[in-house]
Amino acid sequence: MTPETAPAGTFHEFMERARRTGTLVVQPRMGFGTVERMRAGLVATKNADAATVGTVTLDSYTRVGDFAAAERALRAGDELNGYPIVTLGPQVTRGMLDGVRDGGFPVQVRHGSASPGPIFGALMAAGLDATEGGPISYCLPYSRTPVNRSVHAWREAVRRFAALAETGAVPHLESFGGCMLGQLCPPSLLVAISVLEGMFFAQQGISSISLSYAQQTHPGQDEEAVRALHDIAADLLPSISWHVVIYAYMGRYPATHQGALSLLAAAARLAKRSGAARLIVKTASEASRIPSIADNVTALRVAARAGRAAERDLSPPATTGIEEEARSIIERVLDLHADLGRALTSAFALGYLDVPYCLHPDNAGRTRSYITDDGRLQWAATGALPITSAGGRPKAGGLTSTELLHALSYVRDRYDTGAFAHH
């Protein structure tokens, strides 16, 4: 199945089919600064021994809207940390994708921009139909843009993207809300932000979305969170098409080959057991550099194999209250305003949404988290979050630099020393 041109709604249709058949789709986090290397990366992803979708991750100059810097780097031959889609223009990108992207191999653009208008424009002009991010998840951790302005920029961009439906395509948008700084954000808040961003997308007219969750510190806690995400989304997004995407650990990654790949395999098991349809992988070289194409292909193969070896777990999960906390946060935010963009902006101003350790000026900064002795991520301080948390931290006062580094390195150290290798 390799049609000459990509049919409309490629990403949406491919994922719907995978979701129905219970196939775990694996996807790299891949972006290169040159057309040749980007195309080679996509071809290698397509040919990997796994059910894959392709990724074009953009460079960080493009992410912050500094297109002149991207242009300068291209001219100087400086290596970019991603694909400069705006600077290269739609014809170049169409050519790069020609004969690679098709009905059996959709491609998603990943970026990280709080002001995504030009990026949406460029990817739509290149004929692409899938991207990701969100007004919160690409604002707070990744920029210093005020939340209010990010919401406006995202509202405009998403509405334009939704209008692709008039051409017969089904534009697909993924919330990055399940990541929030990558580590040390307790699961209930990740689930809440992911659902809220999904609802924001739906309110702008998007009919095909994915909700994310990034693997954290404890397999059982993660499974409870992803099952909660499914249950809440089923209630709050009844009339649109959606699936759950898992991100392999987004914090400090194990430095050893063995540790890195066993953490990835654990992410694949989490995805399969909890009913997620897609997994975004990390590679064995994550800790030291931007991964090569070969690193990515290995990761895709390892993840697909681990996913095939696991089964969906349909037994009632042991719960610790993640779903109740997430629902409580979501309901309080929804009550603020019928327009979700305004509700989200006010929620940060009031501290109903407050991400631990986030330095963004609009984040209240009154929440804190810690890792319990059994490896769960727990609230140390809940600020004005509309939850009553059972777990308070015994130790008062702030974290020291050594304690912070220890918490940030918890997963890395456990996997590098083989403490988690028993799975």
Add this chain to the structure above:
Amino acid sequence: MSPSCITEKRPKPYAVLSSTPSDSHTWNLLYVQLLMEENGWTVTNLGACAPVAMLLDESLRRVPDMIVISTVNGHGAQEARQVIAALRAEPSLSRVPVALGGKLCVSEDREQAVVGELAAAGYDAVLVGDAAVPAFRSLLAEAAGTPGQHARRRA
């Protein structure tokens, strides 16, 4: 006047801490801030994606005893040149120690080569790899011994 008396009157050394304009990573900034505060420094942490103009404004408002640039997104070697050129062009900042650290290149093998280039461009310290944090601690101890040497507070 005894030396201890002078020590007591000495203000805490002050630093401005920043990423580069395109770098969104903040865990490194939080860690460096805590490390500096534990070593007796007062820190203004500018957070993710600080534009060069913002770093200049903040450093000119209250001239710091040290400026620290921490970046890990691989564009550091490119952006750090603009940062140091802008800082050194300001007479009041031309002698303030500026330390740069993190992951500076997309690929690790190019990193050692750019360390010398960036030092030549005006950085007082360029810290990469496993030795970066111990070297930074020494630098802090050294600089804290002479606060106010470079800084001139503006009224």
